[in-house]
Amino acid sequence: MSTAASRATTEIPAAVRLDQVTKRFAPGGPAVLDRIDLTIAPGEFVCLLGASGCGKSTLLNIVAGLEPASSGTVQVAGSLQLGGNAALMFQEPALLPWLTARRNVELALRLRGVPRSERRDRADELLELVHLGGAGDKAVHELSGGMRQRVALARSLAQERDVLLMDEPFAALDAITRDLLHDELERIWLATGRTVVFITHNVREAVRLGQRVLLMSSRPGRIVREWTVEVHGQRRIEAPEVAALAMEITDHLRQEIRRHAL
């Protein structure tokens, strides 16, 4: 993990900075997100963890510029988020079924203004990066779930944004494929130096991937605790230190959930 940046310092502008971000879906209604402060350094891999309904997807949508915050400011790559500053990957591959794998990637390039002559080669490079070099001409329905999600990853990378937001991208995959995609994502993160904000409700996944794991509370959504994962070299999801930290985090997560029992 040599390319991974260390903690945020004042000199380097943060990749993502949230300042007192609050979100209410109705004016005067309950706060879904409550005064969230968050700074993510360039090149950092941060996992956001929380129970269903804690507002983590809302938080990600706000960072992506898909939804406005009710109050507070969001900065991505040093400028105010007005939309389109960050790449976003969903739980579903969300590939366009009338396009081939390559064309899906090319669309992202095209919408970014990459000239036609460069698109094809660039798309092939990106598909090669996710180990799908030979699948460019395949229709979406001919790809397996894992392959589709890798095409979606290639499409996100085609956006050439420094920040990659991922909303439970592997939640719908089987365990074997998911394990493999963890390795894949880690490799690509190291190779490209992107800042990754990864949402999950899978504690082990968070510990497996993140340099930092943030635990969110529900109603109102707040960041209540934070862990730094001190692992050198590649981790495996089966490793005992991953399990140990996951257990600790799970206990806190359950405490958070229990608070809502009454």
Next chain:
Amino acid sequence: MPSETTQPSETTTAPALTMNDVRSLEAGLDALQTAPGTTTRRRSVWPVLAPLLATALLIGAWQLFVLAGIKPTYIVPSPLDVLHQAVEAWGRGDIQQALVTSLERGIVGFAVAVLVATPIGILVARVRWVRLSFGPIITGLQVLPSVAWVPAAILWFGLTDTTAYFVILMGAIPSIINGLVAGVDQVPPLFRRVGQVLGANPWEAVRHIILPAALPGYLAGLKQGWAFSWRSLMAAEIIAVGGKIGFGLGSMLQQGREIQDMSVVLVAILLILAVGIGVELLVFAPLERRLLRRRGLAAETSR
């Protein structure tokens, strides 16, 4: 875990997976998860043979009815009488003339309808106040049988081809608009968000995401629009005969009625039917099949 002293370092420091490991693992998994034989499309003769057999059966029943002598043959002519009539009409050039006239009107009218309806459809689907104000009117027009426009069209345009075209447009345009609007409404919200995330401006979103995603609904609208325009054209041709208006299939029907020749009427009906089936088989069915197969929605491309 047997005991507490089993080399804890092994799991921790085991260099997880090298790049080549991931690549080969992934290649293996990809191969396992994409089932082979997706292209085995069995060609069967039944889709062709079954409708032919059914048609033969119907003609047989018709022949039996005639043989039973329940009605005189000038009221119910036999299939062979109709065939003779058709051969004669072909010899006179009536059939060719009627077919060309009606098909030309149908195709040109339909093409104009598509050109007019598509931009309106996009506006209705995407602009809120347009939909609110004009949406119900267009739906109403779709329900109104376009034959109802024939008297008005004759008063406005006289017995000219314009009358036929006007009726076609009034039949096809609302259907195409509504099909397109329904198609746009059924675009999964996820696709719209993909457009937003990829930074598409409103025009790019329509061009690259909304329209292609709405294509199945649009095609259904086109199909219905064609059916409506073909029907209303026939109605217009029956009612508006003479003047400068050309001789079409509907005129042929009307002519058969005037000279009280049931076989001419039946020839015309069968021709109108044949055009309808032909357009479906040669134009819409292949388009639909291609569309569905490409998106992995066709029954044959099961995985």
